[in-house]
Amino acid sequence: MVALEESFCRTVLPRVSRTFALNIPLLPEPLDLAVTVAYLLCRIADTLEDEARLPFQEALFEELASLVELKPGWEGRAQAFARRAGAALRASAPEAEVELVAGTSTVLKTLASLPSWVHPHVARCVRIMTDGMNQIQRRYGGDGPVVGLPDLQASFAYCYCVAGVVGEMLTGLFIAYSPLVTPPRQALLEPRATAFGRALQLTNILKDVREDLDRGTCWLPLDRMGAYGLEPATLALPSHRARAMALHSELVEVARRELDEALEYSLAIPPEEPGLRLFCLYPLFFAVLTLNVVEGNPAVFDPTPVKLGRDAVRTLMLLTQERVASDSALRALYVDCSQAAQGVEAVR
Incomplete structure (x- = not known):
């Protein structure tokens, strides 16, 4: 029987990604679920970048990266994170992405259920991605959105911090x-x-x-x-x-x-x-x-x-x-x- 957590991940995937809903099911088990979970965690970070109000964005990035490391006590912190992140999203945020952020704890529970060889690759990816997003925002956006990069x-x-690192994770x-x-x-x-x-x-x-x-x-x-x-x-x-x-x-x-x-x-x-x-x-x-x-x-x-x-x-x-x-x-x-x-x- 498919766990409720896994069912949520597989159901929400096509609602937040047209392309990856086509190619992830081609992967053999348990790689398909590992990449589904990894994609959803990266998509949560992407939603925070696009839809979270700037005063809250940096702290939420740091907290998400810490949660993905699955250190003791992450379950309670994940629920609190989902509430804070949901409250920080703009009213115009897409409904499916709001639902995904609210389900952060469910995605993390699925990650925890996967083989141990999955965890370090996903944690490294989310850490580099969120740190990179923070650095780009601080360096080129400040208190406002990033409007053009120098060169x-x-x-x-x-592109590396939001996608190149995903290529590294997939390779691992x-x-x-x-x-x-x-x-x-x-x-x-x-x-x-x-x-x-x-x-x-x-x-x-x-x-x-x-x-x-x-x-x-x-x-x-x-x-x-x-x-x-x-x-x-x-x-x-x-x-x-x-x-x-x-x-x-x-x-x-x-x-x-x-x-x-x-x-x-x-x-x-x-x-x-x-x-x-x-x-x-x-x-x-x-x-x-x-x-x-x-x-x-x-x-x-x-x-x-x-x-x-x-x-x-x-x-x-x-x-x-x-x-x-x-x-x-x-x-x-x-x-x-x-x-x-x-x-x-x-x-x-």
């Missing part, structure tokens, strides 16, 4: 779970783990640039904006659209180079572990097609989000499944996806 290096540093979990991830495979995975997470985050930033601006934040490099005569306040103005698109295209190329590394990361996973491979390949190929949709598309700066169509997602999942055991077939699919947006529709 691409700072944007990369942000894959190695701990599967004897097929041998030392030679590990030597290929570990140097690319950060790029895998960073590539997905860069893609999201470029896709969600207008949504972030409307929320009063921006994660793009200020020096590159300045090179085009732009700043966050003018980035979405119709009169500046040509310059904004030139900047956006430059950063899309940066993201594509990161995705090249993410492909090598995914192919370093042994084909005898198809679930692990597909877990990585789905979001990788979704990111490639997302860049195709947003590159050169002025609608990326309009209020209505630009997204992949459901048919394109389903088709790409089938194509990836058919080729999962063949490195050469996957490389060919990657090239095809990178060079053309055929079959991809933007949903407005």
